Amino acid sequence: MKSALITGITGQDGAYLAQFLLAQGYTVHGMTRRSSSQDRSAQRLAWLGIADRVHCVEGDISDLSSLIRLVRTIQPTEVYNLAAQSFVRASWMQPVLTGITTGLGCTNVLEAVRLAAPDARFYQASSSEMFGQVQQPVQCETTPFYPRSPYGVAKLYAHWMTINYRESFGLHASTGILFNHESPLRGIEFVTRKVTDAVARIKLGMAHELRLGNIDAKRDWGHARDYVRAMWLMLQQDAPDDYVVATGRSVTVREMCEIAFDHVGLSLADHLVIDPDLFRPAEVDVLIGDASKARRVLGWEPTVSLEEMVREMVDADLQRLSRDRGRPWAVRRPVARDPHAFLSLRK
Ligand code: NDP
Ligand code: GDR
Numbered sequence: 525m526k527s528a529l530i531t532g533i534t535g536q537d538g539a540y541l542a543q544f545l546l547a548q549g550y551t552v553h554g555m556t557r558r559s560s561s562q563d564r565s566a567q568r569l570a571w572l573g574i575a576d577r578v579h580c581v582e583g584d585i586s587d588l589s590s591l592i593r594l595v596r597t598i599q600p601t602e603v604y605n606l607a608a609q610s611f612v613r614a615s616w617m618q619p620v621l622t623g624i625t626t627g628l629g630c631t632n633v634l635e636a637v638r639l640a641a642p643d644a645r646f647y648q649a650s651s652s653e654m655f656g657q658v659q660q661p662v663q664c665e666t667t668p669f670y671p672r673s674p675y676g677v678a679k680l681y682a683h684w685m686t687i688n689y690r691e692s693f694g695l696h697a698s699t700g701i702l703f704n705h706e707s708p709l710r711g712i713e714f715v716t717r718k719v720t721d722a723v724a725r726i727k728l729g730m731a732h733e734l735r736l737g738n739i740d741a742k743r744d745w746g747h748a749r750d751y752v753r754a755m756w757l758m759l760q761q762d763a764p765d766d767y768v769v770a771t772g773r774s775v776t777v778r779e780m781c782e783i784a785f786d787h788v789g790l791s792l793a794d795h796l797v798i799d800p801d802l803f804r805p806a807e808v809d810v811l812i813g814d815a816s817k818a819r820r821v822l823g824w825e826p827t828v829s830l831e832e833m834v835r836e837m838v839d840a841d842l843q844r845l846s847r848d849r850g851r852p853w854a855v856r857r858p859v860a861r862d863p864h865a866f867l868s869l870r871k
Contacts, residue, residue, distance in 0.1 A: 533605030737802030770813020
């Protein structure tokens with residue numbers, strides 16, 4: 525029976541990947557880090573109804589000894605390194621932490637695999653943020669990189685370390701250069717979920733405005749469920765490699781917002797406030813991916829359109845907020861206040 529170790533199991537992709545692997549018959553081990561509120565760590569797994577089927581093991585991506593111990597004990601056939609400080613905006617406020625987790629963390633996992641289970645197959649969660657200030661209108665595996673944030677720089681280091689370990693030590697190590705992917709399990713700080721949460725609150729009379737930064741930025745958005753399938757497909761190939769995973773369609777943040785507001789019969793113009801504090805020190809203006817290699821070699825195709833995904837997210841937020849209505853925490857957090865806006869990057 526195949527077994528997988530997933531770092532970042534408590535995040536959006538970790539949860540969907542665990543669900544996918546369980547359905548394939550895998551034994552799934554997920555690494556969680558210690559926190560003072562352990563009951564919250566498995567919320568996404570619980571939402572998918574798989575919390576009691578995943579073996580959670582404690583460790584930290586910045587702690588090599590914990591990783592060696594886990595890999596040595598579990599002897600996984602596949603290791604998926606999803607753990608990271610993944611919020612681009614926060615990476616300017618915590619650049620060192622981002623370097624340690626998002627960058628060096630990958631080297632820690634590679635080292636643990638090399639030393640303790642060198643036959644295991646390894647997946648690194650690389651990112652379209654590595655393209656940053658894009659050097660070609662449509663980005664593929666051979667497009668030169670130009671990261672525009674501490675997050676993008678850290679991901680690029682991890683990306684090259686993965687390739688380096690593949691070429692130096694013969695590890696079966698692959699990278700997926702994944703473009704933005706979302707779902708109802710997306711963290712609330714990312715723009716799609718921030719928007720769908722706000723739309724649901726406005727619809728339910730719990731809020732009135734939505735504050736955003738640069739709504740002219742363009743992204744190539746897909747669904748997380750489709751993207752975790754691509755991760756798995758990469759590790760089923762005889763030879764390790766690097767793959768772009770994207771839909772090939774890019775729309776502005778404004779257009780994405782309009783899909784969400786239209787879905788519940790509201791007008792974006794009536795509720796949108798542009799907040800200069802939410803602009804980033806350096807922006808990635810436009811991303812659009814060419815996933816033809818993934819389609820050709822992996823037989824991968826996205827199955828969910830942006831419209832379907834945004835509607836699914838709005839409906840999930842409506843359902844969650846309706847259920848939680850009356851509970852103090854549902855209404856107390858005002859949608860207008862992005863926690864990151866309190867710490868303006870310009871101050
Ligand atoms: P999330 O932010 O939802 O999840 C990140 C995960 O990393 C969480 O489980 C988090 O744990 C864990 N983590 C953070 N720091 C540590 C640490 N020091 N030790 C152990 N675990 C840690 O990200 P996503 O699920 O969206 O993304 C998964 C990966 O894919 C990330 O590496 C991300 O950078 C990358 N990526 C994501 C894309 C996207 O659009 N979603 C696109 C391209 C790449 P905790 O719950 O305790 O915070
Ligand atoms: P991104 O995702 O930075 O692309 O990284 P995010 O959703 O944070 O931003 C997308 C774009 O929206 C603009 N924007 C805002 N963003 C947020 N979060 N909040 C706002 O209020 C807001 N207003 C406008 C941003 O400026 C940006 O242009 C995501 C993460 O999942 C990374 O981990 C991953 O690697 C990349 O996608 C691919």
